[in-house]
Amino acid sequence: MLAHLRRAHPAICRQWFEELEALGVAGGTLNLRAQSAIHRDYLKRTCAEAFNDALRTVSGRLLSIRFVGPEDDWGDAPVFGPSDATAAAEVPPPVEAPAEPVIESPLREPPREPLLQTTEPIARVEVKPIPTPAVPAAPSRVTEHRRRADEGLAINPDYDFGNFVVGPGNRLAHAAAVAVGESQGRQYNPLFIHGGVGLGKTHLLQAACLRILERAPHARVYYTSCEGFMTQFMESVQSGQMSEFRHRYRDIDVLVVDDIHFLAKRDRTQEEFFHTFNNLYQAGKQILLSSDAAPEEIPDLEDRLVSRFKWGLVAKIDPPCYETRVAILKTKAKVRGLEFPDDCACFIAARIDSNIRELEGAITRVQIVASVENKPIDLALVKSALGDLNDEAPPEPSIQQIITAVTDYYRIRLSDLQSKRRPRSVTIPRQVCMFLARRMTKLSLEEIGGYFGGRDHTTVMHAVKAIDQRRETDDDFVGQLRAIEERIRSSG
Secondary structure: OHHHHHHHOHHHOOHHHHHOEEEEEEOOEEEEEOOOHHHHHHHHHHOHHHHHHHHHHHHOOOOEEEEEOOOOOOOOOOOEOHHHHHHHHHOOOOOOOOOOOOOOOOOOOOOOOOOOOOOOOOOOOOOOOOOOOOOOOOOOHHHHHHHHHHHOOOOOOOOOHHHOOOOOOOHHHHHHHHHHHHOOOOOOOOEEEEEOOOOOHHHHHHHHHHHHHHHOOOOOEEEEEHHHHHHHHHHHHHHOOHHHHHHHHHOOOEEEEEOHHHHOOOHHHHHHHHHHHHHHHHOOOEEEEEEOOOHHHOOOOOHHHHHHHOOOEEEEEOOOOHHHHHHHHHHHHHHOOOOOOHHHHHHHHHHOOOOHHHHHHHHHHHHHHHHHHOOOOOHHHHHHHOHHHOOOOOOOOOHHHHHHHHHHHHOOOHHHHHOOOOOHHHHHHHHHHHHHHHHHOOOOHHHHHHOOOOOOHHHHHHHHHHHHHHHHHOHHHHHHHHHHHHHHHHHO
8 A cells, every 4th residue: 555655646655654553454444543643633634535545456445444543442343454354355145045945744734713703894004104214414525624624724743843944044933832832831922933935834833733742642732724713703603603613712722823914804803813812811821823924014903913912922934044945855855755865955955945835846746756757866857857947047136127117017107106196007006016026036025115115014015915816806917917027037
């Protein structure tokens, strides 16, 4: 099965799969014991389909997988190994021999019951059909999705502190997360980690959860996303189940919410989260939050929430340096059980400097190509798999090039972009400039705002969000952005 997973599903394979224990087959189900409840839940959520495919492919039988934890009882059904399972599936059930017929002597006729003589009409007996036992319907996808949302997000066992590479840009956030894991609720409460996309915020949150559960296995840890909190809140309001919602979020020891910046402009949800925060904080429970921006930089977030988010420690994560990226690549490859040569890691790290998710995506591409071509991982294979990274990246455009391309396209003046005027003919080009500057340069929000009449970072964040939303619904506008980007590249 593991060999099939490496060939057909290389992206999900992890080194710790080798530690799974096959308990045997019972009732058409192969039971696999995981090292911990965290590993069990992760396998159930993310790997069940791939494991079922591997099991049915290698066994040739319609069997299914069941993951159990160290303390789970997997039933009293008879257990037999794979060879016995095949034999049992192939052997037909025993056929009972027909009973020998009883031959009665014709000379002795059996006595007959006398006929009942009556003049009363025979009562009609109503025969009622035997009710068919109701079969419980399989849960619908909506029900299953809601159940999983209520359970929170699965914690990835790969995201522990041992697999987190510490560098200059994340040292403070890492130290704070370790402290929270060691002394739950007594230091840095709340812990608020912020930084760009794919820099390791989620890894640190989950590593803190794993450390807490390692020290206190029965701690009630609820890990969810801000979107999950909002969805559950709205569904609970509509169904009149707010007491269950509040029990789920307040009767716990640790609350972890990823991407809390999505609370922006959600007045009712902010109100509910405010009360949830207060309830947990006053009870001495640990709160961990992550965001793409610092509390004061989240637009339209209530001041009282900003104040509470800053009660504990606010730690920022910056993009990793070159040496850190090389170490991250080596660590991510090791988790997948891959031997990644140093020259391969250096090649990728030199060409991907944006975030860790892109580094992990590069490892996945290399792993799949190596599996398909059945070749060892070397520099030649990496260059072939990542052909679009072979050439040096084009130089970063300047803010002046972006402004010139936008003003030329929309036929407006630079003074209009820098003015306080807000007509649509000026607002949209100004927002486009801010969006492209944020996307194509490494300038901070404050630096970008300074080029447009000294506007603050919240205005830039609002402009980026507005352009992103319009791109999703307006195809003509997407074409305009592409045309402007082409002008910017050609001007360089």
